Amino acid sequence: MDPVQYHFIVNPKAGKGKAPKMIPAITAYMMQRNLPFSIYTTKSPGDAEQYVRTVSQTGDAVRFYVCGGDGTLNEAVNGAAYAQNAAVGVIPFGSGNDFIRNFDHSALFEDLQSQIDGEPIKVDLLSANGRYALNMINIGFDCEVVMQVDRLRHIPLLKGSLAYLVSVFLVLTRKMGHFLRLRLPDNSAYFGSFLLCTIANGRFYGGGFCAAPDSCVNDGYFNLALVRKIGRLRFLSILPFYKKGSHTTKKRLQGLLFSRKLSSLNLHSELPDGLCIDGEISFFTSLSVKIENEALRFIVPNGCNPLPGFIRPL
Numbered sequence: 001m002d003p004v005q006y007h008f009i010v011n012p013k014a015g016k017g018k019a020p021k022m023i024p025a026i027t028a029y030m031m032q033r034n035l036p037f038s039i040y041t042t043k044s045p046g047d048a049e050q051y052v053r054t055v056s057q058t059g060d061a062v063r064f065y066v067c068g069g070d071g072t073l074n075e076a077v078n079g080a081a082y083a084q085n086a087a088v089g090v091i092p093f094g095s096g097n098d099f100i101r102n103f104d105h106s107a108l109f110e111d112l113q114s115q116i117d118g119e120p121i122k123v124d125l126l127s128a129n130g131r132y133a134l135n136m137i138n139i140g141f142d143c144e145v146v147m148q149v150d151r152l153r154h155i156p157l158l159k160g161s162l163a164y165l166v167s168v169f170l171v172l173t174r175k176m177g178h179f180l181r182l183r184l185p186d187n188s189a190y191f192g193s194f195l196l197c198t199i200a201n202g203r204f205y206g207g208g209f210c211a212a213p214d215s216c217v218n219d220g221y222f223n224l225a226l227v228r229k230i231g232r233l234r235f236l237s238i239l240p241f242y243k244k245g246s247h248t249t250k251k252r253l254q255g256l257l258f259s260r261k262l263s264s265l266n267l268h269s270e271l272p273d274g275l276c277i278d279g280e281i282s283f284f285t286s287l288s289v290k291i292e293n294e295a296l297r298f299i300v301p302n303g304c305n306p307l308p309g310f311i312r313p314l
Contacts, residue, residue, distance in 0.1 A: 003035075003036055003061075004035075004036075004061045004062065004063055005036050005037070005038070005055075005060055005061065005062045005063070006030065006035055006036065006037040006038075006062075006063050006065065006116070007037070007038050007039075007040060007051075007052075007055060007062060007063065007064045007065070008023075008026050008037065008038070008039045008040070008064075008065045008067060008091075009040050009042060009048050009051065009052070009064055009065065009066050009067065009068070009072065009076060010022065010023060010039060010040065010041045010042065010067045010068070011041075011042050011048070011066075011067065011068030011069070011072040011093070012041055012042065014067065014068035014069050014072060014093035014094060015068075015069075015093030015094070018093055019067045019068055019093040020041065022067050022091065022093075023039055025112065026039060026067075026112065027039070029112045029113070029116075033116070035116070042068075042072065045075075046075065047075075048066070048068075048072050048075035048076050048079065049075035049076065049078045049079040050079065051079070052064050052075070052076045052078075052079025052080050052086070052088075053078075053079035053080075055086075056079060056080050056083040056085065056086040057083075059085055060085060061085050062085060062086050062087075063086075063087045063088075063089065063120075063299060064076050064079075064080060064086065064087070064088050064089070065089045065090070065091055065115060065299070066088065066089070066090045066091065067091045067093055068090075068093050068094060069092070069093060069094015069096065069097065069279070070094050070096050070097065070098060070099065070135065070278050070279040071094070071278065071279050071280050072094075073088070073090045073094075073099065073134065073278070074132075074133065074134065074277065074278035074279070074280055076088045077125065077132055077133075077134045077278075077296055078131065078132045080296060080297075081125060081132050081292070081295050081296055082292075082295050082296075084297075086297065087120035087297040087298070087299050088296060088297070088298055088299065089109075089115055089118065089298070089299030089301070090109060091109060091110060091112075091115065092109055092110065094279075096164075096205070096206065096207050096279060097109075098135055098136070098202065098204045098205045098206070098207070098208070099134055099135045099202050099204075101202075101203070101204040101208060102202050102203055102204065102217070102306060102307055102310050103300065103304045103305060103306055103307065103310075104304065104305050104306075104307065105303055105304050105305070106304065108301040108302070108303045108304050109301055109304070111301065113302075114301035114302045114303050114304070115299065115301050115302075117301075117302040118299045118300050118301040118302045118304070119299070119300060119302075120297035120298060120299050120300070121218075121297070121298055121300055121311065122218060122294035122296070122297055122298075123201075123217045123218050123294065123295075123296050123297075123298045124201055124217055124218055124219070124220065124222075124291050124292060124293050124294060124295065124296075125201065125291075125292040125295040125296050126199060126201050126222055126277075126289060126290075126291060126292070127288075127289065127290050127291075127292050128199075128275070128277055128287060128288070128289050129284065129287055129288055131277055131282075132292070132295070132296075133201065133277045133278045134201060134202070134278060134296065134298070135200075135201055135202035135204075135205065135278050136198065136199070136200050136201065136202055136205045136211070136212075136276075136278065137198070137199040137200075137275070137276065137277055137278075137289065138196070138197070138198055138199075138205065138275075138276040139178065139180070139196065139197040139198075139199075139267070139273060139274065139275060139276070140178040140180075140194060140195060140196040140197050140273075140274075141171060141176060141195050141196040141227075142196050142198060142205070142206065142211075142276065143273075143274040143275065143276040143281070144171045144174070144274060145164060145167045145168055145171050145206065146167075146206075146276045146279060146281065147274065147276075147281055148167035148170050148171055149163050149164060149167045150281075152166065152167060162207075163207065164206040164207045164208075164209070168239070172232050172235070172236070176195055176229065176232075176235075177193040177194070177195060177229040178193065178194055178195075178196075178197075178269065178273055179191070179192070179193050179194075179269070179270055180192070180194055180197060180226075180267055180268070180269055180273075181267065181268040181269075182226075182265065182266070182267050182268075183265070183266040183267075184260070184262060184265060185262060185263060185264050185265075190226075190258070192228065192229075193228070193229040194226050194227060194228055194229060195227045195228065195229050195230060195235065196225075196226070196227050197224075197225070197226050197267070198211045198212065198223075198224070198225045198226075199222055199223070199224055199265070199289055200212030200215050200222060200223040200224075200225070201215065201217055201222055201291075202215060202217065203215045203245070203307070203310065208243070209242060209243050210242075210243065210244060210245025211225060211242065211245070212225065212245075213245035213246075213248060214248065214309070215310070216309055216310060216311070216312050217306075217310055217311060218293075218294060218311055218312050219312045220263060220291055220293045221261040221262060221263055221291060222261070222262060222263075222289070222291050223259065223260075223261055224258075224259060224260045224261075224262050224265060225248075225257065225258070225259045226257070226258040226259070227256055227257055227258075228255075228256050228257075228258070230256060238250075238253060238256075241253065262291075263290065263291050264288075264289065264290040264291070265288075265289045265290075266286075266287070266288050266289075267284075267286070267287040267289070268285065268286050268287075269284065269285050269286075269287075270285070271285070272284065272285055273285070275287065
């Protein structure tokens with residue numbers, strides 16, 4: 001069997017320019033272990049996806065390590081989906097790094113030895129109008145917050161959870177509520193004005209908000225959560241529960257929260273609405289979402305374990 005080829009994909013803008021500083025350490029470590037590797041620095045949006053897809057199509061056994069944030073990871077995921085010869089890992093340099101929060105000892109994602117000695121696991125992906133998501137799809141309030149977070153990137157001390165919280169309060173000053181129509185796999189339909197819509201494969205987003213505490217990444221389902229339009233003060237009162245992931249168990253929130261485990265979903269918006277796929281923004285009026293079972297091989301560093309229930313035993 002031919003040896004695995006290791007490809008490190010470096011986003012030069014990730015971590016406010018810190019990701020490229022990893023290159024000397026990668027070079028020294030891989031040469032020390034005498035492992036075949038290459039380092040590719042991305043040049044523009046979409047570049048990582050094209051690179052991963054092109055390399056994967058050779059059929060060689062390959063591992064891609066993304067030195068970047070959730071957006072660059074999403075590109076690699078889209079390039080490697082359903083490629084049985086390819087596996088994707090991440091050395092986090094983003095502001096959120098939300099998918100790795102689903103594992104304990106997440107600091108090992110920054111350790112080269114743990115990464116190289118790690119093993120791939122098969123995980124599900126979300127498909128949204130043909131675009132894959134590893135972690136989360138957001139519509140409504142959360143999507144607007146992500147757009148606001150992007151506007152705050154130039155402020156040095158605002159990152160991660162703090163940037164998200166500041167963005168929450170800024171978005172709260174604007175008009176809220178999005179009218180959506182939903183059709184579920186059993187052909188039942190729902191419509192109304194909703195504050196937010198979350199379609200989750202992972203559990204965390206927004207720098208640590210636990211939107212889907214019961215999510216399992218390889219069970220063939222995603223978690224849908226809809227929060228009905230409510231006033232600002234009431235929303236602020238439930239925000240701490242939403243951050244901790246206890247919102248699904250609070251009886252006083254049940255009338256506000258609509259949640260289901262689903263394998264597919266169709267949504268419609270009367271006007272073009274924002275769509276956030278793993279932190280990347282686009283727009284939609286009609287959206288088809290479905291789960292793609294075990295569509296990606298994701299590298300878990302040696303010494304890391306998924307949080308309880310996040311991986312279904314095979």
